[in-house]
Amino acid sequence: MKNHPKSSMLLPFGMLVLTLVLAALDQTILSTALPVMAHELAGGWPLAWAFSAYLLAATVVILLYGRLADVVGKKPMLLLAIGLFLLGSLACGASHDVRQLVLARALQGAGGGGLMTLTMLTVPDLFAPDDRGRYQALLGAAYGVSTMFGPLVGGALVQHLSWHWAFWLNVPLAALALSVLALTLPSKPAPAQQGPRPRIDWLGAVLLTGALVSLLLATQHGKLNLPERVSLRLLLTLGATFTLGFLWRQRRAAHPLLPLSLFGRPAYAAVSFIGMTTGVALYAAVAFLPQYLQIGLHLSPTASAWHLLPLMVGVTVAAVTSGKLLRAQMPAGALARKACMLMLLSFGLLIAVLRWLPDAALALSASLLPLGLGLGLLFPIVTVVAQRVSPVQHMGIATAAPIMLRSLGGASGVALLAAWGHGLQPVFGCAAGAVLLALLACRWLPQGGARQGAEQPVYRQAAS
Structure with missing residues (x-):
């Protein structure tokens, strides 16, 4: 890689x-805007679908x-994702009824999902291996904070402008990012292009889409x-x-969408599970x-x-500290264990305050600080470890x-918690x-630095 x-x-x-902030904001920005939108938009479809379509x-x-x-390659896919997000934002702001808004939100989400992945994936092309942890950490912080600021931003825009600006605000900012990245982002061929290009497992993609749509609709069944x-x-x-069909296909496909061999690496399986539990804890x-x-x-x-x-x-x-x-x-592994302990402390404090001081809003608020610290420590660990322990040819999917x-x-965690x-x-x-299970999974994370321990050859390969 050129330095x-x-x-x-x-x-x-x-x-x-900027692009990651926009994608993360739009996951939650409608939570405080939906009541106003319900009065202004013609029905036909439930307005809650607009929230779920993006997710x-x-x-x-x-x-x-x-x-x-x-x-x-990363650059063309990133530019495509920004373009879809920009078009979806324009369509959302111009919607005149709920059906148009739901379809536009799906288009916006098709771009936003790429932004959440490709921003993290592009960092190794910009910085040397020793600097990547710091910048991955900044992206992780931007994602977490933007997700939580979404309701506040949505409420302020609805109160002082209109709900349309919850989407139109994205347009000039996404256009700026698209222009600057097209000009300044270095182009780096995908590893697969250095030899025969493998085909995309489109059947696997269809099966995965069916599985995720069905399961995510099931989690939102009571609201939709x-x-x-x-x-x-x-x-x-x-x-x-x-x-089951997707897993069967991945075991037999010549070029699987998700190589199951990645999960044969204990560190990768552990960090994937920890990533899932951070979603449960955050939401x-x-x-x-x-x-x-x-x-x-x-x-x-x-x-x-x-x-x-x-x-x-x-x-x-x-x-930032984690980076x-x-x-x-x-x-x-040691850093992730400290993060999980902080999160367990936070949930313990929250439960204690709810039991003994249920009206103390400030005490509840203060009890969230250890949870934020734990999540902040884990966000960059998940991305950095996933990239370090994976083969370079699978860096994107890993x-x-x-x-x-x-x-x-x-x-799914929020839906199950709401039901049970x-x-x-x-x-x-x-x-x-869930956090306790993540703590147990930390034993399979690398116990040495990037230049130490049994994972050293894999680290060097991923960083090359």
């Missing part, structure tokens, strides 16, 4: 941060973008007012069938605590969003899979259980 001066790469990196589309395309990046014949049992059956707090503050303690939507500030601060500070620690060769699992874990939990204490108890 570029670090200063010349800061501008394209800034554009990567569905973004999650479904993540693996496909990762595989296409390995085959076609689906036709009566589309029962929860049917969705779960279809999801299980498509999943358990972001989805349920604001509802309690608004319904139980009668705070305004804006005030409840501001009570997430310690979580945002913790994510930002810890993600520095990884760069200083701190073992990923980066994409944990991101997909994080989105899937967040969506009666009150916040059981919800946070279940989230703590």
